[in-house]
Amino acid sequence: MQFSRYFYPKRPSYIASINLTNVWPQESNPQSWHCKCHALPTEPYRASTTVYPVMSFMTLPLLNPSVQYYMSSCLSDGSPVSCLSTEIYSYTEEPEFALNRDYFEEDFRSHVRRRRWIELGQEQQRAYVMRLLDALEVTDRDKRLKVARAILYLAQGVFDECDTDADVIHWSRHNVFLLYDMGIFTALLELLSMEMDNNQACSSAVRKPAISLADSTELRVLLTIMYLMVETIRLQTEDDRPEWRTAREAFKTELGSPLYNGEPFALLLFTMVTKFCSMNAPHFPMKKVLLLLWKTILFTMGGFEELQEMKVRGRERLSLPPLPEDSIKVVRSMRAASPPASAMELIEQQQQAKRGRRSRRPLVKQDSLDTYNERDPFKNDDARDEEEDGEEADSGIEGEVDPLDRDVIIQPPPPPPPLRPPTERASLPKGLPWAPKVREKDIEHFLETSRNKFIGFTLGNDTETLVGLPRPIHESVKTLKQVRRRDLSLIIPPLSSPPLLSIPPSLSLHQDRGEEDVDETPTEILYLGMLPNLSQYVIALLKLLLAAAPTSKAKTDSINILADVLPEEMPITVLQSMKLGIDVNRHKEIIVKAISALLLLLLKHLKLNHIYQFEIVSQHLVFANCIPLILKFFNQNILSYISAKNSICVLDFPHCVVHEMPELTAESLEAGDHNQFCWRNLFSCINLLRILNKLTKWKHSRTMMLVVFKSAPILKRALKVKQATMQLYVLKLLKIQTKYLGRQWRKSNMKTMSAIYQKVRHRLNDDWAYGNDIDARPWDFQAEECALRESIEKFNSRRYDKNQNGEFAPVDNCLQSVLGQRVELPEDFHYSYEMWLEREVFSQPIQWEGLLQ
Numbered sequence: 001m002q003f004s005r006y007f008y009p010k011r012p013s014y015i016a017s018i019n020l021t022n023v024w025p026q027e028s029n030p031q032s033w034h035c036k037c038h039a040l041p042t043e044p045y046r047a048s049t050t051v052y053p054v055m056s057f058m059t060l061p062l063l064n065p066s067v068q069y070y071m072s073s074c075l076s077d078g079s080p081v082s083c084l085s086t087e088i089y090s091y092t093e094e095p096e097f098a099l100n101r102d103y104f105e106e107d108f109r110s111h112v113r114r115r116r117w118i119e120l121g122q123e124q125q126r127a128y129v130m131r132l133l134d135a136l137e138v139t140d141r142d143k144r145l146k147v148a149r150a151i152l153y154l155a156q157g158v159f160d161e162c163d164t165d166a167d168v169i170h171w172s173r174h175n176v177f178l179l180y181d182m183g184i185f186t187a188l189l190e191l192l193s194m195e196m197d198n199n200q201a202c203s204s205a206v207r208k209p210a211i212s213l214a215d216s217t218e219l220r221v222l223l224t225i226m227y228l229m230v231e232t233i234r235l236q237t238e239d240d241r242p243e244w245r246t247a248r249e250a251f252k253t254e255l256g257s258p259l260y261n262g263e264p265f266a267l268l269l270f271t272m273v274t275k276f277c278s279m280n281a282p283h284f285p286m287k288k289v290l291l292l293l294w295k296t297i298l299f300t301m302g303g304f305e306e307l308q309e310m311k312v313r314g315r316e317r318l319s320l321p322p323l324p325e326d327s328i329k330v331v332r333s334m335r336a337a338s339p340p341a342s343a344m345e346l347i348e349q350q351q352q353a354k355r356g357r358r359s360r361r362p363l364v365k366q367d368s369l370d371t372y373n374e375r376d377p378f379k380n381d382d383a384r385d386e387e388e389d390g391e392e393a394d395s396g397i398e399g400e401v402d403p404l405d406r407d408v409i410i411q412p413p414p415p416p417p418p419l420r421p422p423t424e425r426a427s428l429p430k431g432l433p434w435a436p437k438v439r440e441k442d443i444e445h446f447l448e449t450s451r452n453k454f455i456g457f458t459l460g461n462d463t464e465t466l467v468g469l470p471r472p473i474h475e476s477v478k479t480l481k482q483v484r485r486r487d488l489s490l491i492i493p494p495l496s497s498p499p500l501l502s503i504p505p506s507l508s509l510h511q512d513r514g515e516e517d518v519d520e521t522p523t524e525i526l527y528l529g530m531l532p533n534l535s536q537y538v539i540a541l542l543k544l545l546l547a548a549a550p551t552s553k554a555k556t557d558s559i560n561i562l563a564d565v566l567p568e569e570m571p572i573t574v575l576q577s578m579k580l581g582i583d584v585n586r587h588k589e590i591i592v593k594a595i596s597a598l599l600l601l602l603l604k605h606l607k608l609n610h611i612y613q614f615e616i617v618s619q620h621l622v623f624a625n626c627i628p629l630i631l632k633f634f635n636q637n638i639l640s641y642i643s644a645k646n647s648i649c650v651l652d653f654p655h656c657v658v659h660e661m662p663e664l665t666a667e668s669l670e671a672g673d674h675n676q677f678c679w680r681n682l683f684s685c686i687n688l689l690r691i692l693n694k695l696t697k698w699k700h701s702r703t704m705m706l707v708v709f710k711s712a713p714i715l716k717r718a719l720k721v722k723q724a725t726m727q728l729y730v731l732k733l734l735k736i737q738t739k740y741l742g743r744q745w746r747k748s749n750m751k752t753m754s755a756i757y758q759k760v761r762h763r764l765n766d767d768w769a770y771g772n773d774i775d776a777r778p779w780d781f782q783a784e785e786c787a788l789r790e791s792i793e794k795f796n797s798r799r800y801d802k803n804q805n806g807e808f809a810p811v812d813n814c815l816q817s818v819l820g821q822r823v824e825l826p827e828d829f830h831y832s833y834e835m836w837l838e839r840e841v842f843s844q845p846i847q848w849e850g851l852l853q
Contacts, residue, residue, distance in 0.1 A: 086652045087590045088227050088291055090565045091583040097657050101160050104150040117158045129182045136187050148221045155228040159657040168654040176232040177244050185229055192222050205283035211563040215283040223288040234299040256300035256522030267529040269293040270537050277540040277559055285564030287587055290594040300522045301605045314488045324435035334724035337755045434761035437485040442765045480764060489607045523609040538620040541595050546629055548591040551636045578669045585646040593680050596687035603694050612795040618695050627705050630688050635714050642681050642721055689729035701784050707740045731756045735768050
């Protein structure tokens with residue numbers, strides 16, 4: 001497949017960068033896509049005559065499941081399920097596929113003769129699964145493992161009886177729903193709890209100098225079956241049976257409810273993570289645990305599409321105006337901007353200018369023309385407008401080819417595409433992509449400044465009284481209120497606005513006493529279970545993220561995340577060493593992907609559920625050095641990371657068990673797959689940037705951490721990735737710290753400033769480009785975090801402290817409140833009232849001197 005690198009000088013540049021093509025899928029049929037290697041379509045495709053603007057990866061839903069999850073978290077358009085089950089396996093586990101089949105065949109032939117599984121009727125299949133369920137309860141550990149492998153073979157789709165990948169997917173879905181209906185998941189959960197409490201295996205793994213796949217065999221089999229069940233049942237398809245839809249809702253409720261020893265299933269997996277990071281169980285297969293944990297939270301709480309629907313319903317319930325736009329759709333329609341020129345590129349351009357390379361040709365290469373336009377992006381705007389002859393001109397930051405493009409595309413360029421008629425030209429969105437908005441605090445600050453200037457005093461938080469202010473101020477306040485947007489997460493009681501987050505007096509007394517009515521949502525149940533050990537869970541996840549980061553160096557005291565990827569016998573040939581190296585790198589990439597997606601989902605759901613729940617997790621992340629960890633992750637050659645090819649297509653499931661295995665060579669392993677980008681790594685980078693945005697938004701102390709850690713050059717290098725969504729969140733991070741970087745930085749980075757203006761939402765009264773913000777006072781930084789921490793502790797004590805009637809219960813010291821309480825006295829109290837008064841009051845000596853002291 002060729003990539004066009006030419007365009008006609010008199011037309012705007014719509015040529016995609018190296019991450020995009022002008023190829024559009026001919027049909028949404030999963031059969032036409034390489035579900036094994038996340039590759040481009042191998043079935044006949046058609047070259048589109050309509051040039052699409054630089055499409056972000058979200059607009060290619062069938063290309064990669066992670067990409068589709070990123071926006072919708074639910075592949076409802078028929079994307080191949082096999083893509084989603086590929087990452088649960090390591091390449092070193094390939095021999096176990098045949099082992100699972102052999103154990104199944106051995107047991108199946110002893111009960112059913114001369115027939116295959118796919119030839120049995122529904123009742124016969126249910127009867128055989130019941131036998132397997134009974135066999136899981138035997139005391140012999142080896143027999144249990146054989147039965148578990150037979151169940152895993154069923155969940156994998158009885159691939160030995162299938163001829164195509166589609167058949168494997170079909171029978172995998174059929175078998176998974178059958179296994180859930182027969183109660184296999186509950187039995188597997190009991191076995192998983194038993195393996196977690198196996199002290200003999202834990203102590204043996206702690207004493208071992210090197211841990212391999214053999215130390216976690218039982219756990220890997222159990223976790224793989226459970227992952228396949230969760231992921232398969234989670235996905236909805238058009239041909240789902242009614243009983244499958246009912247089973248999906250029941251399974252979703254079961255996973256999100258505290259049905260497993262009084263806690264949700266996700267909390268059990270969090271416990272496995274902390275136990276692994278504390279070195280008490282170094283043999284736990286962390287990649288499988290993290291993937292299962294991520295998919296469980298994604299299934300029970302919902303993805304980004306479900307979050308958007310919850311926001312819409314919540315705003316309707318509170319009679320709030322609808323959102324001005326759908327953020328997912330806006331991001332999908334964005335175009336990538338060209339990265340700012342580096343110092344080396346500027347020197348190269350100056351040398352070309354000295355050689356006199358300013359002449360234009362009728363047809364020139366894309367990168368050459370962009371180099372010409374990069375010399376002075378603001379000098380020839382008028383000439384460019386005249387040259388366009390009434391057509392829409394580019395903004396000066398669009399359509400340039402990333403430097404990585406010159407390294408990746410080494411084929412000779414194809415012939416130029418034919419001229420398109422003007423009617424087929426792609427339409428560009430008019431105006432800015434986001435509707436501007438302001439906070440209530442911004443209006444209050446504007447009125448405070450205006451009142452001090454014109455009438456000499458303020459009225460606190462009053463935003464309605466405009467007496468004494470001139471007419472232009474009235475118009476300004478009216479404009480601000482038109483774009484005022486009240487976030488749903490800040491409306492739900494307690495009504496608060498960051499960064500103050502103080503409990504308002506509007507809460508009733510019974511709420512302050514811990515009697516608040518709370519909806520038992522899956523998010524609320526999970527937070528309540530995580531709260532006692534929340535800091536341990538956060539630190540454990542960040543430890544794993546640090547160990548899996550490509551910039552991390554191996555240390556003797558660091559945790560070993562390769563326990564479920566290293567074989568018992570180390571490789572002895574170059575080919576085996578290359579295969580293991582690819583597997584290890586792929587293993588780390590999947591761990592980063594799972595942790596980043598897990599943290600982002602938690603933050604988004606907790607913010608929607610209650611703002612204080614979001615703030616406490618955010619503060620734990622900040623105190624655990626999450627901000628420098630993410631910056632360290634991006635302090636690498638991010639282009640190389642995103643274009644890494646750590647995958648072997650022919651070894652991906654189910655391709656490796658359905659098709660004949662070709663001979664692997666060192667050259668084929670080094671070449672990798674046909675994708676020019678690793679969507680998995682791009683997905684991880686965007687998630688980490690979004691997490692960083694959520695941690696620093698409206699928090700000036702944390703924004704100063706970005707400045708102190710010199711994040712600006714790191715983030716500017718990330719702009720070289722020409723992907724609209726990633727660039728958007730990089731520009732957001734640059735925008736919030738622009739006021740602290742100084743006038744010289746802003747002067748020398750005008751192209752970045754222009755990109756911020758074009759792509760990031762505008763907030764009226766936000767002078768981000770000038771640095772005059774009143775909130776930028778350094779002496780408020782520590783007080784801000786302390787006040788936030790105090791408010792969080794009050795919230796948790798009020799809402800979740802069940803022991804407030806004990807010795808340390810808060811005392812109501814308000815005289816009116818105490819005297820106003822109605823006290824129920826017994827009926828015969830007035831008979832003994834005088835005796836009680838004599839005994840308790842008059843006969844007791846009072847030390848008046850002690851009271852005076």
